[in-house]
Amino acid sequence: MSTAPIIGDVERAASLLRAGGLVAIPTETVYGLAADATDPEAIARIYEVKGRPTGHPLIVHVADPDDVLALVADLPEAAQMLGAAAWPGPLTVIVPRPASLPAEVAGGLDTVGIRVPAHPLARDLIRAAGVPVAAPSANLFGSVSPTTAQHVAADLGERLDAGRDAILDGGPCDVGVESTIVDAVASPPQILRDGAITAEQVAELLGSVAAPSGPSRASGMLASHYAPDCTVHLADGDAEAARLADELPDARILDARDDLVDVARSLYADLRRADADGVGHLIAILPPAAGLGHAIRDRLQKAAAPRS
Numbered sequence: 001m002s003t004a005p006i007i008g009d010v011e012r013a014a015s016l017l018r019a020g021g022l023v024a025i026p027t028e029t030v031y032g033l034a035a036d037a038t039d040p041e042a043i044a045r046i047y048e049v050k051g052r053p054t055g056h057p058l059i060v061h062v063a064d065p066d067d068v069l070a071l072v073a074d075l076p077e078a079a080q081m082l083g084a085a086a087w088p089g090p091l092t093v094i095v096p097r098p099a100s101l102p103a104e105v106a107g108g109l110d111t112v113g114i115r116v117p118a119h120p121l122a123r124d125l126i127r128a129a130g131v132p133v134a135a136p137s138a139n140l141f142g143s144v145s146p147t148t149a150q151h152v153a154a155d156l157g158e159r160l161d162a163g164r165d166a167i168l169d170g171g172p173c174d175v176g177v178e179s180t181i182v183d184a185v186a187s188p189p190q191i192l193r194d195g196a197i198t199a200e201q202v203a204e205l206l207g208s209v210a211a212p213s214g215p216s217r218a219s220g221m222l223a224s225h226y227a228p229d230c231t232v233h234l235a236d237g238d239a240e241a242a243r244l245a246d247e248l249p250d251a252r253i254l255d256a257r258d259d260l261v262d263v264a265r266s267l268y269a270d271l272r273r274a275d276a277d278g279v280g281h282l283i284a285i286l287p288p289a290a291g292l293g294h295a296i297r298d299r300l301q302k303a304a305a306p307r308s
């Protein structure tokens with residue numbers, strides 16, 4: 001069986017996208033599985049390749065902040081304030097879905113997630129394709145997100161069509177966890193997923209407009225998600241880690257408290273490496289619930305949640 005090629009040529013990748021193909025793209029957060037966001041058939045293939053239920057909406061990516069204004073005429077004020085500060089960067093805002101984007105891209109919702117990624121290759125590709133690009137994380141539904149082109153090839157290479165799809169290699173992702181999602185249609189705006197644009201930053205940027213957290217519609221909020229094969233055990237501090245290590249002498253320990261930027265960057269590669277090494281139990285020592293720690297705790301809690 002042939003697998004989709006790993007390529008470095010942005011023009012080639014853009015022509016595949018324009019022809020209705022799928023291209024796995026590097027972003028600063030994680031790799032995405034991209035398709036022309038205006039093409040319902042290409043979008044249907046994203047769901048099929050990922051094994052993702054069609055009710056789970058995708059994020060639409062554009063190359064420049066000005067392109068968001070061109071795409072979404074009635075941009076909520078909160079989205080304008082956050083976008084002005086964070087784009088290009090690891091922030092997605094939920095806004096009213098414009099008629100130019102098909103319902104399929106949003107899982108049938110009348111809202112849509114929009115983001116301007118910071119990775120230069122992603123922006124060059126979207127510009128060259130000349131269309132907005134829908135892209136969920138380029139992993140099988142429910143498993144660990146990819147942060148290298150090789151992760152994508154291992155997960156999806158054989159599920160992609162070698163004749164019409166490709167994986168664009170932009171090196172390892174810098175941030176390592178998915179974008180922060182803020183629902184700007186909700187009043188007050190609501191954080192649906194923590195990321196590198198922290199809850200503290202969102203609250204500060206929105207000023208008087210409070211940004212409480214709460215129950216969410218995002219699939220990243222399912223209890224079990226980002227799940228490796230090994231069993232993940234959470235420890236709040238050294239004492240609990242030591243107690244767990246006594247019970248599980250073969251467990252590997254992942255200390256997620258050091259430099260949080262480094263922890264986030266390598267988190268998914270660490271989970272994948274544990275599986276590749278045949279580790280059965282991973283003890284993760286949680287960082288404090290502040291700043292980037294929110295996103296790291298969230299991903300580890302989901303990796304540790306009971307599987308359905």
Ligand code: TXA
Pocket residue numbers: 027029030031032033056057058059092094106109111112113115117135136137138177178179181192217218219220221
């Ligand atoms: O960093 C990222 O955001 C990466 C890169 C590739 O850009 N993408 C990503 O996509 O994480 P995905 O599909 O794995 O996660 C998108 C999340 C899902 O949890 C989805 O439910 C939520 O965004 N979402 C998208 N549109 C939404 C909407 N209209 N309302 C509520 N949630 C939405």
Ligand code: MG
Pocket residue numbers: 136137145
């Ligand atoms: Mg995902």
